[in-house]
Amino acid sequence: MSETPLLELRGVDKSFGPVQVLRDVAFSVYPGQVTALVGDNGAGKSTLVKCISGIYGTDAGEFFFEGRPVTVNGPRDAAGLGIDVVYQDLALCDNLDIVQNMFLGRERRSGLVLDEPAMEELAAKTLAGLSIRTISSLRQHVSSLSGGQRQTVAIAKAVLWNSRLVILDEPMAALGLAQTAQVLELVRRLADNGLAVVLISHNMNDVFAVSDRIATLYLGQMVAQVRTTDVTHAQVVELITSGRSGSLGTAGRNANGYRGTGTTGAEK
Numbered sequence: 198m199s200e201t202p203l204l205e206l207r208g209v210d211k212s213f214g215p216v217q218v219l220r221d222v223a224f225s226v227y228p229g230q231v232t233a234l235v236g237d238n239g240a241g242k243s244t245l246v247k248c249i250s251g252i253y254g255t256d257a258g259e260f261f262f263e264g265r266p267v268t269v270n271g272p273r274d275a276a277g278l279g280i281d282v283v284y285q286d287l288a289l290c291d292n293l294d295i296v297q298n299m300f301l302g303r304e305r306r307s308g309l310v311l312d313e314p315a316m317e318e319l320a321a322k323t324l325a326g327l328s329i330r331t332i333s334s335l336r337q338h339v340s341s342l343s344g345g346q347r348q349t350v351a352i353a354k355a356v357l358w359n360s361r362l363v364i365l366d367e368p369m370a371a372l373g374l375a376q377t378a379q380v381l382e383l384v385r386r387l388a389d390n391g392l393a394v395v396l397i398s399h400n401m402n403d404v405f406a407v408s409d410r411i412a413t414l415y416l417g418q419m420v421a422q423v424r425t426t427d428v429t430h431a432q433v434v435e436l437i438t439s440g441r442s443g444s445l446g447t448a449g450r451n452a453n454g455y456r457g458t459g460t461t462g463a464e465k
């Protein structure tokens with residue numbers, strides 16, 4: 198496992214008018230690892246993701262990409278770094294097929310016409326590279342896909358465009374058991390292929406099934422960043438609901454920068 202974060206945030210503050218939503222937040226994500234971002238409703242997860250993806254500017258804080266300071270002043274900067282967010286509502290076009298969706302806005306051309314064979318081949322390669330076997334025809338309209346298949350297409354699209362950090366906002370919400378298992382497997386494979394993955398989820402079973410690290414936001418503060426193997430369900434639930442866990446070892450707590458000092462948690 199890599200020890201240098203792909204992306205590291207330090208001291209991030211974000212307010213909306215008088216309401217401070219993020220306070221001195223430190224957050225690190227690593228290539229080849231799934232980092233679960235957890236927290237109660239309103240803890241600040243979506244706001245943090247929007248700061249990372251350049252949708253919101255931050256009031257304070259530093260960003261480092263592969264250890265180098267970077268500025269993210271808008272979605273274009275984030276995309277340039279290879280940061281991609283797959284939102285719950287997916288932004289897929291129902292009336293287009295899978296290939297058209299995967300290449301939307303970035304179509305390949307051969308002269309004046311679209312290079313359909315090349316796009317189809319690349320889309321097929323991407324799906325095969327992720328061992329995706331749940332999609333039978335790449336020319337299927339997205340409207341005919343199940344929820345899990347739609348997630349799969351949205352995630353494969355991020356991979357096709359060489360994303361290095363993929364942030365998944367509740368990808369398993371509204372999925373049945375079998376589809377959840379498939380999407381979880383895909384999330385794991387993304388990391389195994391070397392990508393840094395951030396997974397927002399309220400489901401502790403999913404978090405523990407797939408993540409390498411867990412980062413917990415509580416009322417806008419990053420209260421812990423720990424290795425998944427170092428904590429129990431109960432401890433994470435306690436962190437989510439009260440911002441602390443009495444039973445979490447002092448080493449973990451100190452290392453996890455309760456004050457958001459930029460230390461990145463129990464990273465040994």
Ligand SMILES: Nc1ncnc2c1ncn2[C@@H]1O[C@H](COP(=O)(O)OP(=O)(O)OP(=O)(O)O)[C@@H](O)[C@H]1O
Nearest residue numbers: 213216218236237238239240241242243244245414
């Ligand atoms: N544009 C905005 N203007 C004002 N307040 C906002 C805005 N966006 C979010 N907030 C507030 O910031 C806090 C954090 O919201 P955020 O959506 O980031 O939480 P979350 O952890 O993603 O929650 P959930 O799990 O419910 O999606 C909430 O109190 C919310 O009301």
